Amino acid sequence: MPSLADRLRERIRSEGPISVEAYMAACNAHYYATRDPLGAAGDFTTAPEISQMFGEMVGACLADCWRRAGTPPGAIYAELGPGRGTLAADALRVMGKAGFQSAAHLVETSTALRQAQGERLEGARWHDRIEDLPPVPLLLAANEFLDALPLRQWVGDEERRIAVDGEGLRFTVDGEVREDSPARDEAVAAIGRHLARHGGVAVIVDYGHALSAPGDTLQAVKRHQFADPLIDPGEQDLTAHVDFEAAGRAVKAAGALVSDPVTQGNWLRCLGIEQRAQSLIASNPDKRHDVEQALHRLCDRDEMGELFKVMAIRAPGWPEPAGFGA
Ligand code: SAH
Secondary structure (H helix, E strand, O other): OOOHHHHHHHHHHHHOOEEHHHHHHHHHHHHHHOOOOEOOOOOEOOHHHHOHHHHHHHHHHHHHHHHHOOOOOOOEEEEEOOOOOHHHHHHHHHHHHOOOOOOEEEEOOOHHHHHHHHHHOOOOEEEOOHHHOOOOOEEEEEEOOHHHOOOEEEEOOEEOEEEEEOOEEEEOOOOOEEEEOHHHHHHHHHHHHHHHHHOEEEEEEEEEEOOOOOOOOOEEEEOOEEEOOOOOOOOOEEEOOEEHHHHHHHHHHOOOEEEEEEEHHHHHHHHOHHHHHHHHHHHOHHHHHHHHHHHHHHHOOOOOOOOEEEEEEEOOOOOOOOOOOO
């Protein structure tokens, strides 16, 4: 079977240069369908894979909202792009202690990752699209999901495309790049529509900027190193910064409420991650170094603490999640 690189070159020869959006969609569909990219042996490591504390804080936040909303019956835990299922497992453990029970409802397109999730989460249910989630209140989480969805790039009014260049690929135009992402806007709008109709809250964590700004943020990562996004299509992880201002607009237009994004470090500290770290250390003193290291990676400015943001979406009438607002 021809490689994705061969198929893309063939497609460009017959259709002409393809948009960055089409390129990113094709590359990531292939990439995620054919591997588990997470962890030390893979290409990148995410917050839930760094420490159980991350998922525990997300779970505590969702459980607290559910309680303050009056424990509405029928509410379910849902997650978008759940990777290995680690965040769901850690969050649901904490939520269970607060009296919340639910199967994990997972929106995941990759068969390889669905299998990994199934091994981790008993009774998990899968859905192809956000729109397929059951019509009930959601306690929804998503970590590093939006950054994998395709975006468009523009130079002036011209859409940036990808053309064949000898044996490789090249951009059709360079200059000051602007980005937008109908796919991400549509994903958060779908969450907003669901919450506005059926109730619930969503906590969305990703790297990106709180305010829209120009710049080329498309990046490829392979084996924990940055790489050229036009090399090895479908064999490395393609992501780009999330524009939380644009996402917030799409949520509001869909009829849900949005809290201004806060940094991951501030949010986790506000939720009590430092106290959780101390209690983990107290019960496993030999793990002190690992726990402190994880806390540093998740919270500090020079690691994930500042670049990663947390955005909350909620149904009108539902309480604002902890760690946001005044
Ligand atoms: N949330 C996990 C994994 C992040 S990697 C973690 O934090 O560890 C991105 C995840 O999104 C993977 O599970 C990938 O398969 C999934 N994904 C990517 N594009 C998707 C799409 N269009 N629809 C549903 N899931 C998608």
